[in-house]
Amino acid sequence: MAEVVEFRVPTGSDQTLLVWGLEPEPGLEHSLFSVFSKFGPLYSVRAHRNAAVAGPGYYAVIKFYSAGDASRAQHACNGQRLFQKSPLKVCVCTKQKGFQQQVLALNSNKCQELANHYLGFNGWSSRIITLQNVSGFDGENEERGETLQKRPVKYLCAVQVMLPNHGVRTTGVALGEADVENSDDPLEFVTASRRVQKLAVGKALSSAFQKILLIVLENGKVAVEYNSTQEELIDCLTEEELKGLVQPLPSDFFETHRELT
Secondary structure, eight states, X not given: OOEEEESBOOOOGGXXXXXXXXXXXXXXXXXHHHHHGGGSOEEEEEEEEXXXXXXXSEEEEEEESOHHHHHHHHHHHTTXXXXXXXXXXXXXXXXXXXXXOOOOBOOXXXXXXXXXXXXXXXXXXEEEEEEEEOOOHHHHHHHHTOOOSSEEEEEEEEEEEEETTTTEEEEEEEEEXXXXXXXXXXXXXXXXHHHHHHHHHHHHHHHHHTXXXXXXXXXXXXXXXXXXXXXXXXXXXXXXXXXXXXXXXXXXXXXXXXHHO
16 A cells, blocks of 8 residues: 655654663664664654653653654564564554644754655756845835844745756745844854755755655555645746846855855
């Protein structure tokens, strides 16, 4: 049976494993990650100390992107000692009726990790179409007749994600912003601008990935579909029209956009 994997924070109970009977040891979360990541990519691994009434020891919450991966891990690891002396109890999280979690987009780093796993490092690429300072310092403050030491820095970015093997291209647009505490300090202004550029690029890249659905087949192969529920007005614009929204980024920045995310 095929399974749909989205570029979103996993919230399903069938994507979450609970692990009991953990013994305290240095690097516990790392040990858990090493074992369970063999079954598929993980969103998070969190170990917690047991409540006082439960006695000494730890338990862990492990989130997979794929419910199928979580199920395989549960069947393989339940009752096994793994990396410690006593056997562990591993179960799929019980569904909480009437409780609905907010669905959140993955950050750009997580999106890239997930894409590399399912599509391969060379199976996708991204490029920054435009990145422009839209702070409007002069206009905004002059209209109010204010001279402010603390000013906002805003950058608007458009990023395209391309999956050549599947004939899919998506575009994400996002705004990054932050306040410069002392806009008269050139170093602080440059540092803040750089930070906001990174934020805008990362958010735009994440936005582009939200429009991609990964269809994982039983044989392990992956198909890709465009997620029409995430379609935006910008998806109907040509590249030239997108460039008309904001000015192009200097060419030397294109080579380092992966570092910014």
